[in-house]
Amino acid sequence: xxxxxxxxxxxxxxxxxxxxxxxxxxxxxxxxxxxxxxxxxxxxxxxxxxxxxxxxxxxxxxxxxxxxxxxxxxxxxxxxxxxxxxxxxxxxxxxxxxxxxxxxxxxxxxxxxxxxxxxxxxxxxxxxxxxxxxx
Numbered sequence: 001x002x003x004x005x006x007x008x009x010x011x012x013x014x015x016x017x018x019x020x021x022x023x024x025x026x027x028x029x030x031x032x033x034x035x036x037x038x039x040x041x042x043x044x045x046x047x048x049x050x051x052x053x054x055x056x057x058x059x060x061x062x063x064x065x066x067x068x069x070x071x072x073x074x075x076x077x078x079x080x081x082x083x084x085x086x087x088x089x090x091x092x093x094x095x096x097x098x099x100x101x102x103x104x105x106x107x108x109x110x111x112x113x114x115x116x117x118x119x120x121x122x123x124x125x126x127x128x129x130x131x132x133x134x135x
Contacts, residue, residue: 014064019116023060023078026109027053030085033097042097049088055081056113068124075117075124082110082117 014020030046030053037043056078063074086107093103 012061014061017060017064017120019113019120020057020060020064022109022113022116023053023057026113027057029106029109033092033102036097042095045088045091045095046097049085049092052081052084052088056085072121072124075121078117079114082114085110 010016027050030050033049034043034046037046059074059077059081063071063077066074089098089103089106089110092098093100098106
């Protein structure tokens, strides 16, 4: 196999971002929680939770195709969605949709996403060339 074929060609710029892949995994994990819903109220909470988790991914995708200053604005929206996910995580635990272990895992993922967003913002603010966004 030659070197050209061994490389993964990425057409969409956002697919090079680790935070994009992390957000996809997080959104999928939240969607899986719908399997544990026993009432319409529980489904409402998880639907809202999944929507916010998908907003994280959506804002990463939308912002990555914009100039750096606009991308930073989208990343700040990501932080807003993360905050909403924290609240929804607490509600899910109180409604017993999640247990303590699941709650801790979700909160850890949200903390990691928050750190990644912060690091990406700092990186965007430090580096001039737009092609240096490789987190």
